Amino acid sequence: MSRLHFGLVLGGLFLCAACRSGSPDPALPPPNIVWISAEDLSPRLGAYGDTLARTPNLDRFAVQSLRYTRAFTTAGVCAPSRAAIITGMFQPAIGAHHMRTSHEAPHLPGPYEAVPPPHVKAFPEYLRAAGYYTTNNVKTDYQFGTPRTVWDENSRQAHWRNRPDPDQPFFAVFNFTVTHESQVWPRDKPVETDPAAVAVPPYYPDTPVVRRDLAQHYDNIATLDSLVGVILRQLEEDGLADNTVVFFWTDHGDGLPRAKRWLYDAGLHVPLMIRWPGQIEPGTTTDRLVSLMDLGPTVLSIAGVPIPGHMQGQAFLGEQAAPPRSYVYAARDRIDEAYDHVRAVRDARFKYIRNFMPDQPYILDVPYRNRMPTMQELLRLQASGQARGPVALWLRDRRDPEELYDTHADAHEIHNLAGDPRYADVLLRMRIELDRWIEASGDMGHIPEAEMVAQMWPGGTQPRTEPPVVDRAADGTVTISCPTEGASIAYTTETGDDPHWLLYTEPLVVEPGTTVRARAIRYGYAESEEVRSEG
Structure with missing residues (x-):
């Protein structure tokens, strides 16, 4: 196992007021880290004040944790959001912004895998290099495949309990899919949540179909809660709870129309709770702005692993924590077969959305989304011309080029203030900030997808990583390199x-007669052929 490195500080320090200290005690073993993630879920939890939610495990976890009230994703849909989370990079900066790169539409470029810049890695590689055992159970959806160098285990059986050395620190991820939008569609059993008790947002028609969808969503949340409880109990059973940092988060907001795939808070605002025994004051709350692309850098900071300078995400806990953000950013691009180009910036109060394609209707043709009964209700109202009030806003055949919302006064983002002269200064400030971020982040959203893919995969063919080169010295030292820039x-x-593949980070010493097998992979490229060096 590689030597662990702790205590290195890159840049200024910021200690959250809810933390007793910002870093682990170097006398203690390195902390284990667990991520429990869910899909398609806004903060519909008892811990966030939702009295209809049946979430006893998550509510109990909140009492032990720091609860973030202003956590936002960089996209309202899973694959672009997960690309940002796993790399700590804004998805349009690495060519992972279209939903999704792996598709079956013959008239679209590809299918392909995004090719990030050569220095960009999935952050678990840095944990592996520092000695952590990394597991993922099981969703990836990173837009550039799943390189074998990222995880020690990546399967439905992946678990910290499988690590060969019980003393090795671990980073274990559990992705639960029960709250995914597709789990709202079925009508094969009655709902337990009373449809009459749900609160219908003003942008939906108040119909039995809509109420049933919302009730089913709450039932699915209750099932999620029970699964979360299993993981938390396993940590207790293994005696690991006191030295394990546990994150709970979701990949974007609710899997419902005008939420999922969109840049309103219903699609971007997510629950985030972190339990760090001895470091975070239990039962506390913070309104600090957090982007979910900050999760990876924060894990590295907690583990004492240096955060690479290229990462656009920033740590919000640990010794490498950055000052709080003033803004978070989000993007919407192609959704399935429908092209779009929307960007958003948000501060603690205001949300600014820029529609780069204002001649399009808000609702594009997305057949997968149309399977949601609530969406069918909306389409029925649109076709009949019966939509009124806030319901009609999202059904218009042209978009406002700019949208500005005061989320304190208008949580559902119904009243567009972009044309209100009283908010001219706010509008100008948000415009400037969005332009600054698009330029500074290297946003590739303006590049046609076909042109971008041609740059990544010349001639439409996936490049192949060059085979690694294995050099053996007389003393048994083995050095491995690869001619392909950026290859892991x-x-x-x-x-x-089916051997266990380790991440190569430094020369190794093997016994005489040992065969060393090696493979190389540049993200987005095909993996190299295997090379064997006989001892």
Whole structure:
């Protein structure tokens, strides 16, 4: 196992007021870290004040945690959001902004895998290099494949309990899909949540169909809560709870129309709770602005692993924590087969949205989304011309070029203030900030997808990573390199068809007669052929 590095500080320090200290005690073993993530879920939890939610495990977890009230994703849909989370990079900066790169539409470019800049890595590689055992169970959806160098385990059986050394620190991810939008569609059993008790947002028609969808969503949240409880109990059973930092978060907001895929708070605002025994004051709350692309840098900071300078996300806990953000940013691009180009910036109060394609209707043709019964209700109202009030706003055939909302006074983002002269200064400030971020982040949203793919995969063919080169010295030292810029290297000394591949980070010493097997992978490229060096 590689040597662990702790205590390195890059840049200024910021200690959250809810934290007793910003860093682990160097006398203690390195903290284990667990992520529990869910899909398609806004903060519909008892801990966030939702009295209809049946979430006893998450509510109990909140009492032990720091609860973030202003956490936002960089996209309202899973694959672009997850690309940002796993790399700590804004998805349009790495060519991972279209939903999604793997598709079956013959008239679209690809299918393809995004090719990030060569220095961009999935952050678990940095944890592996520092000695952590990393597991993912099981969703990835990173837009550039799942390089074998990212995880020690990536399967439905992946678990910290599988690590060969029980003393090795771990980073374990559990992705639960029960709250995904597709789990709202079924009508094969009655709902337990009373449809009459749900609160219908003003942008939906108040019909039995809509109420049933919302009730089913609450039932699915209750199922999610029970799954979260299993993971938390396993930590207790294994005696690991006191030295494990646990995150709970979701990949974007509710999987419902005008929420999922969109840049309103219903699609971007997510629950985020973190339990860090001895470091975070239990039962506390913060209104600090957090982007979910900050999660990776924060994990590195907590683990004492240096945060790479290229990351656009920033740590909000640990020794490398940055000052609080003033703004968070989000993007919407192609959704399935429908092209779009929307950007948003938000501060603690105001949301600014820029529609770069204002001649389009708000609702584009997305067949997968149309399977939601609530969406069918909206389409029925649109076709009949019966939509009125806030329901009609999202059904218009042209968009406002700019949208500005005061989220304190207008939580549902119904009243567009972009044309109100009283908010001219706010509008100008948000315009300037969005322009600044688009330029500073290297946003590639203005590049046609076909042109971008041609740059990544010349001639439409996936590039292949060059085979690694294995050099052996007389003293048994083995050095592995790869001619492909930015390639990560995996190696093993095990035999068989399914060995455990380790991440190569430094020369290793092997016994005489040992066979070293190596593979290389540049993200978005095809993996190299396997190279074997006989001892």
